[in-house]
Amino acid sequence: MKPDLKIVEAASAQDAVAPPAAAPSAPSQAEMPFAVVEGQPITQMPRDLYIPPQALEVFLEAFEGPLDMLLYLIRRQNLDILDIPIADITKQYMRYIELMQVLQLELAGEYLLMAATLAEIKSRMLLPRPETTGAVGEESDPRAELVRRLQEYERFKRAAEAIDRMPRLDRDTWAASAELVERKIVRVPPQVTLQEMLIAFQEVLTRSDMFAHHHVQREALSVRQRMTDVLSALAPGEFREFVRLFRPEEGRRGVTVTFVAILELLREGLIDIVQAEPYAPLHVRLGSAARDARLAAANEEIAGN
């Protein structure tokens, strides 16, 4: 094989058949120092290795496409990416491609396309170009587009390496967790605003034409509430002194409200008012219907226990 087919391996000889991916990507501090001045390598200590044909396929797999391979060729010779000796690189690139084809390796179309691109650049480089004043503009360099693509690709190749080095979960760190043995079910009740409820009420009123009833309109809500309060104050089967239902500290208005509430409850048959004899104190108890129901409920409870 020709020297061009040597590939500079940082690894030892027995690693030659191992995926050469290690060569482009894994930096090794031990192999570190060699620098380049004017394209001339100063210190060069790497072991050159021939690629055994069976390893070539692995070699090819180590590249992420023609840009990656081209970058590798440039980097391994420490060439300035901004000043690629296009003829040399093209020659080397073509040798690899030819060899791969001889070995009948399946070659992605992108590799052949790159070969054509390189050949085209090479031929354009041969053409005379008009002298411009001083520096030559980027546009007139046939390599410009290729260089731009190589640089762009290299940026993301390096970014990928940087991402791979970033500490990540399940490799460099793990989320700390502790067992919650018994999870309590927490249900959050919906929130309601008064306004929401009033809007709902307004709508139901509109639908039911309750507005039409005068008595409803005039009815004080305090009476309604007091009706509820009086009912709940009465225990089943128990008489309660009528006067005890009133709270004088509420004043005249409160007493009136309670009185109206009691009358309304009486009218609806929800309470009974009894008097043992004339002028005896009045007593209030739950109306027969309410009383029976409550007693039944109480009995059920007892039976249930």
Next chain:
Amino acid sequence: MNEHYVRNVVEAALLAAGRPLNVDELIALFDERDAASAEEVRAAVTALASDYETRGIELKEVAGGFRIQIRESFAPPVSRLWQERPAKYSRALLETLALVAYRQPITRGEIEQIRGVSVNPNIIKTLQERNWVRVVGHRDVPGRPELLGTTRDFLDYFGLKRLDDLPTLAQLKELDDLRVQLSLPGAEPVAPPAAPPEAADEGSPADTAAPEAQELVERDASDVAG
């Protein structure tokens, strides 16, 4: 072995493992150079356990070994992580609640009569569970239906001192649009303490749906933007 190092490794491993670890597994964390004995590992476990005594976590020995777990008394707040998103009450529920408030004591049948549709028993149940509505008696008619009234909790939740603070029907009638007219006499339509901010726009379905959609949008954006 450094006692603190052993303890730190044991703690980190127990928190990373996601399963209980026994003494052998804990010993195996240390390589030959930094070998830790069973005694050292046990001492580390004991030290951690006492370290956690004042905390929301505890170190427990279970069948598979040692495990760091959430202390049972901390289960209620921690469980809130998985709490269901509060749903919204249906219009039917709100109407029922309003009718109980304004027309109490009232039976389910009477509510149905006014609303013109049957009342789902779950609505009454929900209102009772919330402790806003309770049975205050029974009406003296066949079937002795339950009479429903509102509770003290109901008044407290809506920031009312008494039922009278609710606007009268006449006032309600005058308020053509409650959505616009916000201040009601006596009853300030103030959102309860924990009410979500969107409550001010209540009543317009498009508005009520918006916050969730908004949040979704925001999440999407943050996903992209990082």
Next chain:
Amino acid sequence: MNEHYVRNVVEAALLAAGRPLNVDELIALFDERDAASAEEVRAAVTALASDYETRGIELKEVAGGFRIQIRESFAPPVSRLWQERPAKYSRALLETLALVAYRQPITRGEIEQIRGVSVNPNIIKTLQERNWVRVVGHRDVPGRPELLGTTRDFLDYFGLKRLDDLPTLAQLKELDDLRVQLSLPGAEPVAPPAAPPEAADEGSPADTAAPEAQELVERDASDVAG
């Protein structure tokens, strides 16, 4: 709220959640009666972070919120918990991920253009299955190709708070910045006669280049050495 209680609840919740929790989620752990403010929650997080400083765990803020995780220096012993080695990702996958991360929103075609090879659909699928990458829209060109972007899970997985925390992408060296001489076959790259003063150093990239070029050169050296 009792400061210790808040800290204990926050710690327990972070350990129980199985995902990062943000301040709002932490506040929501406390009910109305035991409400904790954002300041209290933040103070608790800070206290925990400093509490962990001497330990094998640390409190890290990532895109999704706060997370308690194993300190990187404790990875060697802790990784012994698992037999299999952590998943390695191919260069193709990482390069694709890098392009999505730095160039989002980006189409598959645009990725292929930069990488110079076609992208295996399995790579995109894997990235989506890991929930690192997702479709964020479609480019308004024929075929309406999918636009890809990274997710919050991606940031969380790599311990980032936001995309800006990704390592800075190397700058492109401009071809004419360095006044590269057209080299005809066989010709040495010599500075043109009319070249400005700095051209005298041509050929030694380290001298001519701006800081970012310097970085590239250093990287080149290590690359070649590898």
